[in-house]
Amino acid sequence: MDSRAGSARRVTVSPRTMLALFVGKLAAVMTRSLGKGGGTSLPGLLATRVQPHLVRELASQLQRGTIVVSGTNGKTTTSRMLASILTEAGVSVLRNASGSNLTRGVASALIARFDLWGTIRSEVSTFGLFEVDEAALPEVVELVQPSKLLLNNLFRDQLDRYGEVAMVARLWSKAIARLPAAAIVIANADDPLVAEVAVNNSECPLYFGISSVPDKGSTGEHASDVKTCPRCGGPIEYTLVTLGHLGHYRCSNCEFVRPEPVVCAENVRLRGIDGSDFTLAAGDVSASVHFPLPGLYNVYNALAAAAAATALGIDMSQIATALGNATAAFGRMERLEVDGHTVYLALAKNPAGLNEVMRTILQSSEKANLLMLLNDNTADGHDVSWIWDADVEMLAGHTGQVAFSGTRAPDMALRFKYAEVSDERGGKSRIELNTEAGLVHALAGLGAGEVLFVVPTYTAMLDVRGVLTRLGHVNPYWEE
Amino acid sequence: MRPTLHLVHLYPGLLNLYGDRGNIITLQKRCAWRGIELRVHQIGLGESLPPDPVDLYFMGGDQDREQTVVERDLRERHREAIQNHVSAGVPFLAVCGSYQLLQQYYRPAEGPELVGLGIIDAYTVHPGHDVPRCVGNIVVEWEGGTIVGFENHGGRTYLQAGAAPLGRVIQGHGNNGEDGFEGARTGNVFGTYVHGSLLPKNPAFADLLLHLALKPRYPDYELEPLDDSLEATAHDAAIRRARAMRG
Structure with missing residues (x-):
């Protein structure tokens, strides 16, 4: 020493x-x-x-x-x-x-x-x-x-x-x-x-x-x-x-x-x-x-x-x-490769942040596959009303598969319903409160080589990272 | 005949905190899905109300700073018209800060007392920034079942003899955290602290407002039921979540 x-x-x-x-x-x-x-x-x-x-x-x-x-x-x-x-x-x-x-x-x-x-x-x-x-x-x-x-x-x-x-x-x-x-x-x-x-x-x-x-x-x-x-x-x-x-x-x-x-x-x-x-x-x-x-x-x-x-x-x-030479911080439009799919993790925790994330997604994808993860834990804020201030309407007509997960997944699903943004694969949008199950299903629904945008709130992002770390796709965040 | 409804949204640029926009979106879609045309008239500071008919009023929540600006404009420009409309049965939904502005007066933590429109017989006192705000999930029992949402207010509201509560608090604080009541109803004027937003997860409330809005000019029109299974899922999930977070 x-x-x-x-x-x-x-x-x-x-x-x-x-x-x-x-x-x-x-x-x-x-x-x-x-x-x-x-x-x-x-x-x-x-x-x-x-x-x-x-x-x-x-x-x-x-x-x-x-x-x-x-x-x-x-x-x-x-x-x-x-x-x-x-x-x-x-x-x-x-x-x-x-x-x-x-x-x-x-x-x-x-x-x-x-x-x-x-x-x-x-x-x-x-x-x-x-x-x-x-x-x-x-x-x-x-x-x-x-x-x-x-x-x-x-x-x-x-x-x-x-x-x-x-x-x-x-x-x-x-x-x-x-x-x-x-x-x-x-x-x-x-x-x-x-x-x-x-x-x-x-x-x-x-x-x-x-x-x-x-x-x-x-x-x-x-x-x-x-x-x-x-x-x-x-x-x-x-x-x-x-x-x-x-x-x-x-x-x-x-x-x-x-x-x-x-x-x-x-x-x-x-x-x-x-x-x-x-x-x-x-x-x-x-x-x-x-x-x-x-x-x-x-x-x-x-x-x-x-x-x-x-x-x-x-x-x-x-x-x-x-x-x-800047690279994305973890979960900030971070690009990951998972089971042959490119997965973007894009933290969105308030209306301004979600608007920017959606705008970026629209610029990069004709029909975006989305997994929206809404949690209401203390670090996310217990109040999820902010989702109604985000301009979700901009996604209408530009989505592929849409799924919802997290502790307040039904709230986000409702926001999408009233924005008339639907799962354009024809299926009913899947709501899965458990993050791991939500992620697994969203990945399973993708076609070969398709891209998935995962849009989580703060604790939901930690949950997703936890799942991906366990599966060996990313390093724990403290090793960054 | 397809009805056309006129909604007056007061001060949308100033009073749109806490996802109030969700209430307007919900009313719009629930009309559109039934073939009803809902025209939203956004009325800002210094602007006049549209000519009659006015079928429904909405006014949202805000920060204290905006409330002071709004108070004078509301009282000086619109008091008489609003009083005439609501006494003729036109429904009015006022959330949070606007609920306070419809009362007799609001005494803020700092600054002068605000005189309200006096439509709801109640008053609100802000006990000061040192006293904890009423924040959290709220579940209310009312004539239409349950209302679920989120509340976040510093002011404590006390109903007087002329106002009935909107409902009874099952979980949360409500008007003042003491008497177990939430919100107020006077005729077809509703005041509430529930946002989150209020109407998306409480479609029965949204439809009651539309029903009341239609009644004077389209007395025979019956609202067609909608598929509210997702709304019900979100409503029930929010109640479960509210219970889990309390424990």
């Missing part, structure tokens, strides 16, 4: 912290050996019970600084892209596991990389990259004291847990207030809710945004979460709607207007499920990006990662190269 000690800095931590590290490491070993998952949550939970200041103490030793990434959609994909940009630039990155995005998840990640004496196991200086749940942001920011805070977007998601979108905005204002004085807030200029939080609470935010999408106009979606100006309540007008309530906006009553972004994606051209092309620009530097992830939502994730990397002093050309 001491072979590394020569190059790493020895830090004295309190006996309580050492005990907490011991407890955490023991919990990690136990959960792994019992096959109970990757130890991405319990170690941190137990260790912070022993030492509530553990995260603060360990995070302060990350010499390159830390960034906290939040937003309703795209936390995992953004963090993943930022990590690969930094890794290729020679920076050692410490990340929490995706989905383990509360304080305990951050603590678990730190425990795994520090030794029992509270010294980081790394030869080079390390940068901390933590994706954090929207509601946990004030607490984590208080503990981690990050040098950068990235706010990507704010959509309606899990209202039963968070109350209202406005409430999350209040939490974020609180989080910004707890940042160290020199910290930089990196914010999405195209999201009026994010921009209003950033502009009110931060000295000089670094904004990113999409400048132009030749194929998009100013038509809104039903899923829009912003109907009035977040500042004065007056009518808000758009000259470009990219997705949901994101775009180029201005209040017609007060001075509230989209801030001018520094890091931009210009002339975005979508290439369906294969990704998009755009020019990444910051000031007078630019680079073209041949980006392999689909949809405008992923362009925003790329921009968010690029803006953070720019703030960390990485070269534009290096950023563009890394973005060109």
Whole structure:
């Protein structure tokens, strides 16, 4: 264990912290050996019970600084892209596991990389990259004291847990207030809710945004979460709607207007499920990006990662190269091969997300075979009413086999019935509450070489991954 | 003769939280499948109601911020017309925040009291952001069987002498989590906290509204039954799920 000690800095931590590290490491070993998952949550939970200041103490030793990434959609994909940009630039990155995005998840990640004496196991200086749940942001920011805070977007998601979108905005204002004085807030200029939080609470935010999408106009979606100006309540007008309530906006009553972004994606051209092309620009530097992830939502994730990397002093050309090599995070339009079929796993957990997934599916398939997986567990949100705000109608006439699974499968089947989207193979759409049975039947119904789109909510995606892992098709998510 | 119904959807751009759109879609399809034409008139801030006939009103839920904007427009522009319509028996479905706006008054957690239309004899008090919201699956027993859905509201509603409850809470909070009642019915005006959406999984409720909407102008028209087996499956599954999640 001491072979590394020569190059790493020895830090004295309190006996309580050492005990907490011991407890955490023991919990990690136990959960792994019992096959109970990757130890991405319990170690941190137990260790912070022993030492509530553990995260603060360990995070302060990350010499390159830390960034906290939040937003309703795209936390995992953004963090993943930022990590690969930094890794290729020679920076050692410490990340929490995706989905383990509360304080305990951050603590678990730190425990795994520090030794029992509270010294980081790394030869080079390390940068901390933590994706954090929207509601946990004030607490984590208080503990981690990050040098950068990235706010990507704010959509309606899990209202039963968070109350209202406005409430999350209040939490974020609180989080910004707890940042160290020199910290930089990196914010999405195209999201009026994010921009209003950033502009009110931060000295000089670094904004990113999409400048132009030749194929998009100013038509809104039903899923829009912003109907009035977040500042004065007056009518808000758009000259470009990219997705949901994101775009180029201005209040017609007060001075509230989209801030001018520094890091931009210009002339975005979508290439369906294969990704998009755009020019990444910051000031007078630019680079073209041949980006392999689909949809405008992923362009925003790329921009968010690029803006953070720019703030960390990485070269534009290096950023563009890394973005060109991006791969899907697990379950985010992730491509798998299962029994001779291509299976896309496309997480959709709120109306804006589902609309983007459906749009991407339509661009890639004439008659899409779908398995819709709707769960209402705590991590999904107990309220499934959001499915009625998604524009499922767009699928009418474009589906092959359609099946439903998950704890609220009949709700989704009903949504499809009222959108008049049916199983065009003529059969009655199959409803199967059990995910494994649903997946097995959906695969069995496919013709030779046919593609299946599996569209799950968050816990349903973990269920599907669990089934596929057992069958040997994918690796457990914590090995990513 | 094929009936044509006129539905007024108030403030659809502002009040469409919690899948309220599902209620409109359900009414539209359940009409279309029976050959009834349903014209939906979307009336936003500052806009006038369509000329008569108006056969049905719908108004959805919202965030507190939007509610304040709507309150004044509703009271100043539409109060009289709505009162005339509902006293003539035109049905009105109001969900969550709109249910509150039809009452005597709403006292929010912060900011001034909102004066309601006073159509439903009840009032609502928001006990403050420190008090837990009424959130979760809800099952209600009413004259038409059971209603199942989801509720998510901070305000607590108290019915007064002039309002009857829509139903009795079997599971969940309902109006205030104390007296065991959910929603209100005054004549053909229905107020409820059930969304999720309300009408797709409760087709009997949807058809009652359509029946009431048809009655004044098409008194002899009988609604043809539809195949509601999928609706029933979803309704029953939601009740089972509500029970399982309580335990």
